[in-house]
Amino acid sequence: MRLVAEMSGRIRVVTIGSPTHLDELGTWVGALTDDISIISGATTATRGLEEVVEHVPDIVLVAFEPYAVETYDLVHALLTRFPAMRIVVLTSFATGDSLWQLLRAGVRAVLHKDTAPEDLVTALRAVQSGHTLMGAHASKGLFAAHAERTPLRRAELQILKLLASGLSYEEIATRLAISQSTLKRYLREIESRLGAKNRIQAVAHATKQGLI
Numbered sequence: 001m002r003l004v005a006e007m008s009g010r011i012r013v014v015t016i017g018s019p020t021h022l023d024e025l026g027t028w029v030g031a032l033t034d035d036i037s038i039i040s041g042a043t044t045a046t047r048g049l050e051e052v053v054e055h056v057p058d059i060v061l062v063a064f065e066p067y068a069v070e071t072y073d074l075v076h077a078l079l080t081r082f083p084a085m086r087i088v089v090l091t092s093f094a095t096g097d098s099l100w101q102l103l104r105a106g107v108r109a110v111l112h113k114d115t116a117p118e119d120l121v122t123a124l125r126a127v128q129s130g131h132t133l134m135g136a137h138a139s140k141g142l143f144a145a146h147a148e149r150t151p152l153r154r155a156e157l158q159i160l161k162l163l164a165s166g167l168s169y170e171e172i173a174t175r176l177a178i179s180q181s182t183l184k185r186y187l188r189e190i191e192s193r194l195g196a197k198n199r200i201q202a203v204a205h206a207t208k209q210g211l212i
Helices: 002-008 019-032 045-055 069-081 096-105 117-128 136-149 154-164 169-176 180-194 199-208
Strands: 011-016 036-042 059-064 086-091 109-112
Touching: 011 019, 011 045, 011 117, 019 036, 019 059, 019 117, 036 045, 036 117, 045 059, 045 069, 059 069, 059 117, 069 086, 069 096, 086 117, 109 117, 154 169, 154 180, 154 199, 169 180, 180 199
Parallel strands: 011 036, 011 059, 059 086, 086 109
Antiparallel strands: none
């Protein structure tokens, strides 16, 4: 069945979440295109995982609620079992932190639940082609959260990136056209802002926070 689907070029989708909303979207998607098929649907994470295991679709479309812990568990379970699975999340609202969690977990697209059917079709095709997408409402929340959680200036982030790449103090100072004493002053400020004891901790903290 999987081989036939790939040869026919159809995008096979399993939906998980609000039945009313996803049924309506399924109707619209079916009316707008003949290359996308919603082959199964489930209203719970547990049943949704079972459907995905049974059908092994190209894309999993999840109606996400921002504080539903089971959604993160579902995403983790899906990507643990199928690392290349393309997951698209629909949400009416999500905090910056929840969006970061979804993206870092491996979700390919986060869109608003009210996304127009024709835009959803375009998004599903783009995700199938390997793209990662973020709806306008999600982008605003993500950038706002990033601005709030980024305690470093652009120059400091650049220094951390160069440190993480393995360059020495001398090489970084040369690359940035600054003296080594200026570089060390920057590093002290970076360590203070991140609560790090040394440059290794600073790089680790920045990496963990998604700053670099």
